[in-house]
Amino acid sequence: MIKAILVFNNHGKPRLSKFYQYFPEDMQQQIIKETFQLVSKRDDNVCNFLEGGSLIGGSDYKLIYRHYATLYFVFCVDSSESELGILDLIQVFVETLDKCFENVCELDLIFHVDKVHYILNELVMGGMVLETNMTEILTRIEEQNKLEKQEVGIIAAPARAVSAVKNMNIPQQIKDIKLPDLPQAIKDLKF
Numbered sequence: 001m002i003k004a005i006l007v008f009n010n011h012g013k014p015r016l017s018k019f020y021q022y023f024p025e026d027m028q029q030q031i032i033k034e035t036f037q038l039v040s041k042r043d044d045n046v047c048n049f050l051e052g053g054s055l056i057g058g059s060d061y062k063l064i065y066r067h068y069a070t071l072y073f074v075f076c077v078d079s080s081e082s083e084l085g086i087l088d089l090i091q092v093f094v095e096t097l098d099k100c101f102e103n104v105c106e107l108d109l110i111f112h113v114d115k116v117h118y119i120l121n122e123l124v125m126g127g128m129v130l131e132t133n134m135t136e137i138l139t140r141i142e143e144q145n146k147l148e149k150q151e152v153g154i155i156a157a158p159a160r161a162v163s164a165v166k167n168m169n170i171p172q173q174i175k176d177i178k179l180p181d182l183p184q185a186i187k188d189l190k191f
Contacts, residue, residue, distance in 0.1 A: 002086075002127045003061060004031065004076040005120065007109060012036040015071065015109040016116060020127030039065050039072055049083045066090045070106055089132060093123055096137050118144060
């Protein structure tokens with residue numbers, strides 16, 4: 001089972017953290033700090049698996065990570081998960097982000113955190129892997145984008161209505177109404 005997914009930059013700043021096991025906030029910060037220290041000190045030519053460290057379960061847990069440009073993608077898993085399967089999952093996650101953001105970078109994770117979490121939730125929910133087929137994931141993301149565009153149209157409807165009323169220039173239209181001369185109209189009504 002996946003216990004946590006962490007993404008941080010080369011300086012240890014967390015860009016995404018998702019814990020599937022409860023830890024108090026201060027403990028989560030310590031886990032992120034310890035994980036960064038463990039992962040960042042390793043050479044690029046060594047294995048991408050290591051024991052989880054003292055804070056997140058010790059030898060029963062593994063940290064499986066990949067380093068792409070300025071970002072570390074780290075999955076903390078228990079001993080029941082396949083290391084190679086998780087490496088593949090990281091690859092699918094990064095490639096999906098790449099397709100959604102066209103060459104994903106650190107700023108995409110910062111400014112589109114809701115979309116990144118949505119993508120992650122398509123892959124993993126509750127610590128269990130849901131989907132690894134990138135085509136299926138991209139289809140779900142496209143469906144979500146269509147729904148969001150429809151909602152924007154609905155949300156913008158009141159603003160468009162106000163704009164249309166303003167463009168009608170109602171005060172001027174009232175002034176332009178030609179009312180008949182009232183005394184003459186009353187005389188014309190007499191039988």
